[in-house]
Amino acid sequence: MTTTPGLLPVGLRDRLPPQAEAASRLLHRVIVAIGRNGYERVAPPLAEFEDELVGRLKSARAHDLLRVVDPISQKTLALRPDITAQAGRIAATRMAHRPRPLRLAYGGPVLKLKTTQLRPERELTQAGAELIGSDSVAAAIEVLGVAIEALETAGVTGITVDLTLPDLIETLAAGPMPLTAARLERVRERLDAKDVGALAGLEAQAYLPLVAAAGPVAPAIAKLRALDGIAVLCQRLDAVEQIVAAFAGRATITLDPTERQGFEYQSWIGFSLFGEGLSGEIGRGGSYTILHADGREEPATGFSLYIDPLVDAGLGQEPSRRVFVPLGSDPAAAAALRGEGWTTIAALSETDDPAQANCAYILTGTTPEPLQPSP
Amino acid sequence: MTTTPGLLPVGLRDRLPPQAEAASRLLHRVIVAIGRNGYERVAPPLAEFEDELVGRLKSARAHDLLRVVDPISQKTLALRPDITAQAGRIAATRMAHRPRPLRLAYGGPVLKLKTTQLRPERELTQAGAELIGSDSVAAAIEVLGVAIEALETAGVTGITVDLTLPDLIETLAAGPMPLTAARLERVRERLDAKDVGALAGLEAQAYLPLVAAAGPVAPAIAKLRALDGIAVLCQRLDAVEQIVAAFAGRATITLDPTERQGFEYQSWIGFSLFGEGLSGEIGRGGSYTILHADGREEPATGFSLYIDPLVDAGLGQEPSRRVFVPLGSDPAAAAALRGEGWTTIAALSETDDPAQANCAYILTGTTPEPLQPSP
Numbered sequence: 038m039t040t041t042p043g044l045l046p047v048g049l050r051d052r053l054p055p056q057a058e059a060a061s062r063l064l065h066r067v068i069v070a071i072g073r074n075g076y077e078r079v080a081p082p083l084a085e086f087e088d089e090l091v092g093r094l095k096s097a098r099a100h101d102l103l104r105v106v107d108p109i110s111q112k113t114l115a116l117r118p119d120i121t122a123q124a125g126r127i128a129a130t131r132m133a134h135r136p137r138p139l140r141l142a143y144g145g146p147v148l149k150l151k152t153t154q155l156r157p158e159r160e161l162t163q164a165g166a167e168l169i170g171s172d173s174v175a176a177a178i179e180v181l182g183v184a185i186e187a188l189e190t191a192g193v194t195g196i197t198v199d200l201t202l203p204d205l206i207e208t209l210a211a212g213p214m215p216l217t218a219a220r221l222e223r224v225r226e227r228l229d230a231k232d233v234g235a236l237a238g239l240e241a242q243a244y245l246p247l248v249a250a251a252g253p254v255a256p257a258i259a260k261l262r263a264l265d266g267i268a269v270l271c272q273r274l275d276a277v278e279q280i281v282a283a284f285a286g287r288a289t290i291t292l293d294p295t296e297r298q299g300f301e302y303q304s305w306i307g308f309s310l311f312g313e314g315l316s317g318e319i320g321r322g323g324s325y326t327i328l329h330a331d332g333r334e335e336p337a338t339g340f341s342l343y344i345d346p347l348v349d350a351g352l353g354q355e356p357s358r359r360v361f362v363p364l365g366s367d368p369a370a371a372a373a374l375r376g377e378g379w380t381t382i383a384a385l386s387e388t389d390d391p392a393q394a395n396c397a398y399i400l401t402g403t404t405p406e407p408l409q410p411s412p
Numbered sequence: 413m414t415t416t417p418g419l420l421p422v423g424l425r426d427r428l429p430p431q432a433e434a435a436s437r438l439l440h441r442v443i444v445a446i447g448r449n450g451y452e453r454v455a456p457p458l459a460e461f462e463d464e465l466v467g468r469l470k471s472a473r474a475h476d477l478l479r480v481v482d483p484i485s486q487k488t489l490a491l492r493p494d495i496t497a498q499a500g501r502i503a504a505t506r507m508a509h510r511p512r513p514l515r516l517a518y519g520g521p522v523l524k525l526k527t528t529q530l531r532p533e534r535e536l537t538q539a540g541a542e543l544i545g546s547d548s549v550a551a552a553i554e555v556l557g558v559a560i561e562a563l564e565t566a567g568v569t570g571i572t573v574d575l576t577l578p579d580l581i582e583t584l585a586a587g588p589m590p591l592t593a594a595r596l597e598r599v600r601e602r603l604d605a606k607d608v609g610a611l612a613g614l615e616a617q618a619y620l621p622l623v624a625a626a627g628p629v630a631p632a633i634a635k636l637r638a639l640d641g642i643a644v645l646c647q648r649l650d651a652v653e654q655i656v657a658a659f660a661g662r663a664t665i666t667l668d669p670t671e672r673q674g675f676e677y678q679s680w681i682g683f684s685l686f687g688e689g690l691s692g693e694i695g696r697g698g699s700y701t702i703l704h705a706d707g708r709e710e711p712a713t714g715f716s717l718y719i720d721p722l723v724d725a726g727l728g729q730e731p732s733r734r735v736f737v738p739l740g741s742d743p744a745a746a747a748a749l750r751g752e753g754w755t756t757i758a759a760l761s762e763t764d765d766p767a768q769a770n771c772a773y774i775l776t777g778t779t780p781e782p783l784q785p786s787p
Binding site: 044045046047048049050051052053054055056057058060061065068070072073074075077078079080081082083084085086089103104105106107108109110112114116123127131132136138140143144145146148150151152160168171173175176179182186283357359368372375378379380381382383385386389393394 | 423424426430453483750755
């Protein structure tokens, strides 16, 4: 028995009432909204073999793993920092035989090694959906629509979608705006750092208008359309315009065609989601590819939402109608009230009282009667 | 990128459709049912400092921990094998100031180091409730009632409650049926092993009728009542009879007055829950004490339920009404159907079809029309 108070490690916390219930309610609502769009639930485990998980994690996430010593397998397990990669594994293995498009949903806790200033928590609740077998514009519109609908169901308003074109620079460099591999890498670095001045020194002035175009989507598209005759860019802008049209009036949309941070594993489209009054990014997604065991690559589009910023902003809290059940009441009457959505608080002894139990009603016979607050 | 198929460590598994959705639905139902009884949700983290967690874990569980190396704190973290101890920590620290009785609920994954033949899974979903501040007979009846109601909500039928009196032997040994500490330990061992023959050799014949009484509760009580004049035993039997009366017709009840395995940290009452057609124990609970930082002990009564055996038995699966949404349909019509509980599957291209999408309906205008199955 310890006698020290309950200290928790950095980045891990208790959720107390009413936030804990709100978190549960919001996750449930989000996952139900996703499911109604035909996404079937999968539930991968909290931990996997480190090698297997790292192999499927993209970008920086492989360096962000909490590792577990497993005496049974004599191997290192890693706690999942993300569920997307696990859903991809399931799609590529146990559900490889299922017809495409395959729609998968998931929701649960993830654990990270590190905290960041923006996200001081190391345990987060992630929910998401993956549309396996397509990375078309229609797929992007469906996936973004499901994400927005799920957030709306959770009570998020003033939704903003920041669109990015993650592989645009590489695509342009390989074609209409040629760059050698070495120069591409330096240009990519300068673009990631938003260091526009350095681009001229790299003889990459042609890329400057892409950086300058970033912002609200309509003027951004107008600026980019002015860059004549780049077919691949026009194609991407057509797709962006279709997306914008699909969500007119439902979300504010911006475009940053060169932004790539956190989208290193996305292909032609990436997006971040924000909500009014909510801290930081509340979701992200885009198109990507899943690698099968036989080397085949499969296109996919998906998104993840984070429930915690919603909870932290007070969403999902609902007052309960609490009725005090005095000693000797009919248990069936209390059960009937619970069936109608009441919360019943049973007296355990003569000293229990409705005020201490935070009840505004008292069961009288079979009816909840309102209590007068003390003057 | 790995090219090996997605092997998982022993005891960890993917839940696929439809079990994954059933697991989520059952957990939600159980936690809502518990909440309707006034138990407020808390959500402790998946991992804590090992020292802190071990200090609050009772019995064998402290040896059943998956440990995590945490480079940030330079300490060892342990993944929770159980949420009860965490709820106790919260009650004793962050919610120590809240009036009693304090009712807390929780639900989420737990991880164990070892598998057993009965429970080959190392990740389980646990839900539960703790009534802090009372270990009275009324508390036991409330807690058992909430557990049974939650299981009924999840679709469990034919519920059996196995009652035990975990500290009875120690109580009798210290009073009416005296045993020295050394002999008590040996008697306890023989009782745990159900090795009745050895009890006579230990001059503990007086304890034999307790072993013989185990079984259906009515004859068990009758046999124990025949042991004249042991006040503490009579007191316990009075309590058991009150419990039995509270659940008459709702559950089958047995009594094993000397059973203690897995109840090492329970005080006067312990119970295991079983359901018709379900594999093994589906829940357990009882009375216990919580240690506060100032050394004060507080009585409590609670239970835990395990969702996995319910899922494995097929509970919680519900067919969805799937409607195919052809290209060019009105998105608002599909959204309205989702609002009514339909699952909509949107066509992404001309080649998508309702049969492949497993839909029995097709959206026609704003109405779902049934599809004729192919002959």
